[in-house]
Amino acid sequence: MFFERPESGEIAILVHIELSSDADSEDPRELEELALSAGADPVAFLTGSRADPSPKFFLGAGKVDELRALVQSHQAELVIFNHALSPGQERNLEREIQCRVLDRTGLILDIFAQRARTHEGKLQVELAQLEHMSTRLVRGWTHLERQKGGIGLRGPGETQLETDRRLLRARIKSIQKRLEKVRTQREQGRRARQRAEVPTVSLVGYTNAGKSTLFNRITDSGVYAADQLFATLDPTLRRIELDDVGPAILADTVGFIKHLPHKLVESFRATLQETVEATLLLHVIDCQDEERQDHIDQVHNVLDEIGADEVPALQVFNKIDLLPGQGARVDRDEEGVPRRVWLSAQTGEGIELLMDAVRERLSGDMFHDTLSLTPEQGQFRARLYAQGAVVNERIEDDGRMSLEVRMPMRDIRQLLSRLSIPAERYLPEPVHEEDLW
Numbered sequence: 001m002f003f004e005r006p007e008s009g010e011i012a013i014l015v016h017i018e019l020s021s022d023a024d025s026e027d028p029r030e031l032e033e034l035a036l037s038a039g040a041d042p043v044a045f046l047t048g049s050r051a052d053p054s055p056k057f058f059l060g061a062g063k064v065d066e067l068r069a070l071v072q073s074h075q076a077e078l079v080i081f082n083h084a085l086s087p088g089q090e091r092n093l094e095r096e097i098q099c100r101v102l103d104r105t106g107l108i109l110d111i112f113a114q115r116a117r118t119h120e121g122k123l124q125v126e127l128a129q130l131e132h133m134s135t136r137l138v139r140g141w142t143h144l145e146r147q148k149g150g151i152g153l154r155g156p157g158e159t160q161l162e163t164d165r166r167l168l169r170a171r172i173k174s175i176q177k178r179l180e181k182v183r184t185q186r187e188q189g190r191r192a193r194q195r196a197e198v199p200t201v202s203l204v205g206y207t208n209a210g211k212s213t214l215f216n217r218i219t220d221s222g223v224y225a226a227d228q229l230f231a232t233l234d235p236t237l238r239r240i241e242l243d244d245v246g247p248a249i250l251a252d253t254v255g256f257i258k259h260l261p262h263k264l265v266e267s268f269r270a271t272l273q274e275t276v277e278a279t280l281l282l283h284v285i286d287c288q289d290e291e292r293q294d295h296i297d298q299v300h301n302v303l304d305e306i307g308a309d310e311v312p313a314l315q316v317f318n319k320i321d322l323l324p325g326q327g328a329r330v331d332r333d334e335e336g337v338p339r340r341v342w343l344s345a346q347t348g349e350g351i352e353l354l355m356d357a358v359r360e361r362l363s364g365d366m367f368h369d370t371l372s373l374t375p376e377q378g379q380f381r382a383r384l385y386a387q388g389a390v391v392n393e394r395i396e397d398d399g400r401m402s403l404e405v406r407m408p409m410r411d412i413r414q415l416l417s418r419l420s421i422p423a424e425r426y427l428p429e430p431v432h433e434e435d436l437w
Helices: 028-037 061-074 087-097 104-115 119-133 137-144 156-195 211-219 262-267 269-276 292-306 351-362 375-386 409-418
Strands: 011-019 041-050 078-081 100-102 200-205 236-242 246-252 280-286 313-318 329-332 338-342 366-373 390-395 401-408
Touching (some): 011 028, 078 104, 200 211, 211 351, 280 292, 313 351, 375 401
Parallel strands (some): 011 041, 078 100, 200 246, 200 280, 313 338
Antiparallel strands (some): 236 246, 329 338, 390 401
């Protein structure tokens, strides 16, 4: 028996089961936030505990009866599980309770589909949805399926199902080709920035930590920001000017979440590449969130998965306006390097401290010293002036020129190399930056 599926689920029953076999379970409160972000109206929350999920329904028989009663009493259109369900479990539950069932992965994919605005973002979401759907395609055609062999047992069901699968595979290949073009274009842009020595600062963090609000505060942009999960999906890049550094690119990226579906990580790899290739990460953290340490760990897990765990990072503890007695400040390590900034992107308190810390982290590899040049080194002097690196100059009694020079270490190394001047004559031994994590 089959039921008509609504075009969009609104009245929803939420289901969360504590599994003793799952030490790293999902947060029930986060499920409610996800459901609200998707536009659902949660009217009941079914909870329980089991040692292991049931292979057939995920739930036990008693909980299935309880869920059916909740669906009927509330006339619910949708049941959302805070777990990953197999296609068979979804199909069995829908037959049993006569209501559409959505698991956690499907819910997150739906939110991403709503948030995508750019052509690239829509392609990435569609790819993830199609790959997720490919394992569930059979569910809509079970009444037409036939077993193999036998006269009278071969019918339109097999043909229709195979047609759908073939169309799905073709669409997935088409999207992958188009995304490959996007990746190529992004890679060209990154290479151009690298050639121009323009650093990239990428905002990362758990969803709803305030990345987009901070991005708007720094760049005076109108990026959509709201108090909901995954308010921003598409990456946004803006050029900013930093004293002692020059131009830099600030990138706002999609927020992470606990157990972010692997299909989404794969689909958004082109977008997340901005994070992998960044010069500095600003890890935005909701400082008043009780789960903040768990969220920090989850962000580190995703960074590790996409290969960005080695990128230098500066922690930004946001929303101090919601934490009584907490003012803006910068925390430094034993070597005096900024590691953590406390601020409020909403009120603007601490933004200047953040910009100073970013400048310090990006210009940490700066050359600032006094060079003693002979009159024969006029070309070297002229190049230093051309790059705006001379802070002060005085002529000594013996005719030598003492120049106070401040410029990025990479720039003076390139200049010395072009002029065939041995680097060790003016530069200290290189120091490797310590591992941040």
